[in-house]
Amino acid sequence: MPVLEKNGIKTWQWRDQRQVLTEYALWLLLLLVMLICARFIAERTTWSFVLDAPRQGGEMIARGVPPRWDYMSQLWRPLWDTLTIATLGTALSFIIAVPVAFLAARNTTPHLIVRYLALLIIVGTRSVNSLIWALILVVILGPGVLSGTLAIALRSVGFMGKLIYEGIEEINPEPVEAIRSTGASGAQVLSYAIWPQVITNILGVTIYRWDINLRESTVVGLVGAGGIGIQLDASINTLRWNQVSMILIVIFVSVFISEWISAKARQALI
Amino acid sequence: MAQATPLSGRRWSPPPLIKNPWIRWGLILGAVIYFAVALSTLQFSPERVARGIQRSGQLLLAFLQPDFTTRGNLILVGILESVTMAAISTVAGFIISVPVGFGAARNLVPVPVYLFCRGLIALSRTFQEVIIAILFVVMFGFGPFAGVLTLTFGSLGFFSKLLAEDIEEIDPAQVEAIRSTGASWLKMVSYAVVPQVLPRMIGLTLYRFDINIREAAILGIVGAGGIGSTLNTSLRRYDYDTASAIILVIIALVMTVELTSGWIRKRVQ
Amino acid sequence: MLRIESLTKRYPTGDMALKGVNLEVPDGQVMALIGPSGAGKSTLIRCINRLVEPTSGNVWLNRVNLTRLNTRELRQARRKIGMIFQEYALVERLTVMENVLSGQLGYVNFWQSWFRKFPQSTIDEAFRLLDRVGLSEFPDKRADALSGGQRQRVGIARALLQNPELLLVDEPTASLDPKTSRQIMRLINELASERGLSVIINIHDVPLAQMFAQRIVGLRFGEVVYDGPPNRLTPAVLNEIYGEEDWNASGPAQDSQDSEDSESVSVGVAAH
Numbered sequence: 001m002p003v004l005e006k007n008g009i010k011t012w013q014w015r016d017q018r019q020v021l022t023e024y025a026l027w028l029l030l031l032l033v034m035l036i037c038a039r040f041i042a043e044r045t046t047w048s049f050v051l052d053a054p055r056q057g058g059e060m061i062a063r064g065v066p067p068r069w070d071y072m073s074q075l076w077r078p079l080w081d082t083l084t085i086a087t088l089g090t091a092l093s094f095i096i097a098v099p100v101a102f103l104a105a106r107n108t109t110p111h112l113i114v115r116y117l118a119l120l121i122i123v124g125t126r127s128v129n130s131l132i133w134a135l136i137l138v139v140i141l142g143p144g145v146l147s148g149t150l151a152i153a154l155r156s157v158g159f160m161g162k163l164i165y166e167g168i169e170e171i172n173p174e175p176v177e178a179i180r181s182t183g184a185s186g187a188q189v190l191s192y193a194i195w196p197q198v199i200t201n202i203l204g205v206t207i208y209r210w211d212i213n214l215r216e217s218t219v220v221g222l223v224g225a226g227g228i229g230i231q232l233d234a235s236i237n238t239l240r241w242n243q244v245s246m247i248l249i250v251i252f253v254s255v256f257i258s259e260w261i262s263a264k265a266r267q268a269l270i
Numbered sequence: 271m272a273q274a275t276p277l278s279g280r281r282w283s284p285p286p287l288i289k290n291p292w293i294r295w296g297l298i299l300g301a302v303i304y305f306a307v308a309l310s311t312l313q314f315s316p317e318r319v320a321r322g323i324q325r326s327g328q329l330l331l332a333f334l335q336p337d338f339t340t341r342g343n344l345i346l347v348g349i350l351e352s353v354t355m356a357a358i359s360t361v362a363g364f365i366i367s368v369p370v371g372f373g374a375a376r377n378l379v380p381v382p383v384y385l386f387c388r389g390l391i392a393l394s395r396t397f398q399e400v401i402i403a404i405l406f407v408v409m410f411g412f413g414p415f416a417g418v419l420t421l422t423f424g425s426l427g428f429f430s431k432l433l434a435e436d437i438e439e440i441d442p443a444q445v446e447a448i449r450s451t452g453a454s455w456l457k458m459v460s461y462a463v464v465p466q467v468l469p470r471m472i473g474l475t476l477y478r479f480d481i482n483i484r485e486a487a488i489l490g491i492v493g494a495g496g497i498g499s500t501l502n503t504s505l506r507r508y509d510y511d512t513a514s515a516i517i518l519v520i521i522a523l524v525m526t527v528e529l530t531s532g533w534i535r536k537r538v539q
Numbered sequence: 540m541l542r543i544e545s546l547t548k549r550y551p552t553g554d555m556a557l558k559g560v561n562l563e564v565p566d567g568q569v570m571a572l573i574g575p576s577g578a579g580k581s582t583l584i585r586c587i588n589r590l591v592e593p594t595s596g597n598v599w600l601n602r603v604n605l606t607r608l609n610t611r612e613l614r615q616a617r618r619k620i621g622m623i624f625q626e627y628a629l630v631e632r633l634t635v636m637e638n639v640l641s642g643q644l645g646y647v648n649f650w651q652s653w654f655r656k657f658p659q660s661t662i663d664e665a666f667r668l669l670d671r672v673g674l675s676e677f678p679d680k681r682a683d684a685l686s687g688g689q690r691q692r693v694g695i696a697r698a699l700l701q702n703p704e705l706l707l708v709d710e711p712t713a714s715l716d717p718k719t720s721r722q723i724m725r726l727i728n729e730l731a732s733e734r735g736l737s738v739i740i741n742i743h744d745v746p747l748a749q750m751f752a753q754r755i756v757g758l759r760f761g762e763v764v765y766d767g768p769p770n771r772l773t774p775a776v777l778n779e780i781y782g783e784e785d786w787n788a789s790g791p792a793q794d795s796q797d798s799e800d801s802e803s804v805s806v807g808v809a810a811h
Contacts, residue, residue, distance in 0.1 A: 030361070033357065034357070034358060034361055037354045037357050037358040038358060040350070040351075040354045041351075041354055041355065041358060041414050041415060041418055044351065044413055044414050044495070045411075045413050045414065045415040046411050046412075046413060049410060049411025049412075049413075050410050050411065050415055052411075053409045053410045053411075056408060056409045056410075057409045060405070060408060060409065080311070081311060083308075084308040084311045084312070087304075087308060088305075088308050088309070088312070091305070123525065124521065127484075127520070127521045127524040127525055127528075128517065128520070128521060129484055129485075129487065129488045131400065131488045131491060132487075132488060132501065132517065132520070135491070135501065135502065135505050136329065136505065136513075136517075139325065139329070139505050139508075140322045140325040140326045140329060141318060141319075141321075141322040141325075142318065142321075142322075144313060145311055145312055145313065146312045146313060146314060146318070149312060172631075174624060174626050174627075174628035175628050175629060175630045175631075177590050177622075177624070177628060178622065178624055178628035178629075178641075178694075178697070179630070179641055179644065180590060180617075181588050181590055181617055181620070181621075181622040181707075182617065182618065182621075182622075182641060182642050182643075182644050182645055182697070182701055183614045183615060183616070183617035183618035183644065183645025183701070184614070184641070184644035184645055184652075185614060185644075185649065187649045188644045188649055188652050191649070191652065191653050192630060192633070192637075192641050192644065192652065193630055196630050196631075196632040196633050197630070197631075197632065199632070200632070215396075215398055216398065218398060218401070219398045219400045219401060222400060222404075222491070222492060223491060223502075232401070232404075236404055236408070248397070248401070251396070251397065251401070252396050252397070255396045255397075256396070279659065279663065280662070280663070280666050281659075281662070282636055282662045282665075282666070282678065283655065284634065284636075284637060284655045285634065285679045
């Protein structure tokens with residue numbers, strides 16, 4: 001109650017006392033938790049290294065500038081691999097995610113049990129980071145672009161599946177009724193009444209995910225799953241900081257370009 | 271059917287998506303060539319697939335009997351570290367993002383400040399957390415401190431960008447109303463800007479905590495603290511039972527946090 | 540000829556939408572179904588082509604009992620029942636022509652429909668219908684670029700391309716302005732008499748129903764409370780269908796006990 005009545009006089013106040021107290025208690029609790037967290041982290045930190053950071057950082061930058069521009073000639077191939085991982089990974093994910101999404105959407109699923117299975121796939125793949133997928137796949141298939149592509153694809157299935165099935169559930173049911181009432185088969189209802197309503201959303205989600213995947217495919221190489229991350233890892237391990245800075249520039253530029261492409265493409269869809 | 275009128279014979283086919291046939295076929299051809307070349311980069315070979323199937327069988331078996339106990343202590347400490355890292359860096363990132371976010375709002379600050387803040391945001395958003403983590407590990411040594419810095423930097427970019435956009439879109443009428451009462455800049459911000467932005471910010475904080483938990487689970491792979499290092503080691507040693515236990519724990523953690531934060535967000539908004 | 544025998548529908552919520560409806564619609568008759576919101580009009584016509592599954596009762600279309608058909612047979616039966624919707628129910632991202640052609644989906648297989656390879660005779664008929672409803676100019680315009688009246692014309696063409704024996708029309712004018720409403724009703728009427736179709740029209744607008752229907756059926760709480768010619772719709776009958784209201788008053792009602800039900804009925808219905 002913002003208005004307090006006392007002896008017939010109404011006074012306005014922001015909140016009543018209990019609300020204010022609960023709020024203070026919550027803030028206090030948060031502060032306490034943060035202090036405990038900070039202590040925990042502090043205990044597990046080697047402070048002599050931290051204190052050394054300015055010197056290390058300074059050295060890193062000194063050795064990284066200027067970047068080794070001619071290293072670019074060795075980066076085209078890894079860059080192509082990175083693009084391949086992102087694009088093929090997204091394409092593969094599209095092929096898996098679209099049917100899974102239709103099985104997961106309440107209005108298109110053939111059966112409730114199928115729906116829960118599809119949701120399980122979506123939630124499961126979404127919860128595992130692409131780097132973890134990459135770790136696992138490198139163990140299974142060995143290092144290389146193939147592992148990276150599959151890692152990206154598997155991670156994206158959950159992400160895309162979720163957004164797509166939510167889109168399917170939001171369609172206008174009237175055209176579905178109308179097409180059904182013409183005597184169309186289930187597959188025809190899907191292709192005539194539902195597909196046209198969701199295709200824009202599906203393509204939008206795919207492009208959006210491709211953009212994210214390009215970023216992610218720059219790092220799967222750190223665990224050996226192909227792409228420019230391999231060169232990054234190698235350069236860091238050998239302390240060639242001028243190569244590292246060159247790679248970072250390349251990553252920055254390609255992410256910038258992919259973001260631009262994705263924004264333009266999604267604009268064109270609408 | 272009334273067949274009295276003669277058949278018109280007018281043909282019809284659906285209009286193509288792209289009108290110009292040259293562009294249309296060019297795009298199709300380009301896509302086909304690209305995918306063909308890209309597929310060839312994959313180095314797909316039957317032996318590799320056969321080996322893969324065999325190994326994934328082993329891995330799947332391990333998933334059916336995850337081993338939580340042998341390295342139980344390591345798993346516990348790793349998870350605690352991950353959660354702690356995520357929590358502290360969400361809050362720290364949020365606090366630092368307030369000045370940066372205001373600095374990145376075009377309608378409030380001078381141009382040099384604006385450019386600096388925008389640059390910071392762009393850096394944080396372009397590079398994957400893992401890359402930033404590697405650099406921080408080199409500077410600050412192995413351990414969760416580097417992880418906290420990484421996630422704080424990542425959260426900083428996330429929050430500042432959204433905050434700046436929110437501030438730029440703020441209803442100027444309300445700002446005017448407060449300003450016309452003769453309030454100072456600080457008062458204007460606290461009375462006109464903050465109330466408009468706060469509820470969404472709480473929701474976004476929880477959302478970012480969610481993201482940070484996922485990231486904190488993998489930063490250990492490059493030595494920046496958390497469960498990731500244990501996972502990496504166990505996979506490299508072919509200790510699949512422990513690895514599967516860790517992955518299951520990560521999935522459980524991520525899902526719990528996602529559900530809880532979703533629940534809280536629904537209640538706050 | 541359509542015959543409905545003691546049709547009931549109980550929704551999972553327990554609501555009885557239809558309580559044993561009996562109706563017979565002879566060939567070539569245009570019948571208007573009136574009644575307050577929630578009277579079961581929409582449920583009734585959806586129970587005929589089983590977009591809503593009836594709980595019990597029979598629906599005979601000529602010699603076929605629609606309620607006894609399996610999925611496959613039902614699909615074939617639906618081809619002979621055209622339907623027109625309140626919100627037009629067009630697929631907005633498809634073109635006018637694609638929407639019209641969807642009326643023939645029951646006659647082509649999946650791949651033909653996916654690649655839009657309809658027989659030339661169907662395409663001829665579609666063009667003829669588009670011409671008849673006044674839309675021959677833009678077969679390739681997207682449906683969401685049309686006005687409300689134009690969309691409803693596409694809806695009509697789609698239903699007629701089915702070459703139906705029965706036309707189910709659900710609130711065809713509720714989303715249209717008065718002038719367009721009359722044009723659409725006239726069009727439906729003309730097409731019905733050209734082709735000798737039986738038509739069931741759900742409609743809120745009583746004067747419009749009286750103007751265009753040969754027979755009026757009033758539904759209240761899932762039961763038929765009036766069945767007769769338009770000119771016998773007296774205020775007393777309307778009271779029975781919609782609840783108390785001064786049907787001849789032209790100003791705000793002095794005593795409207797049942798204003799919720801009467802909202803949608805235009806005031807000033809003349810009793811002939």
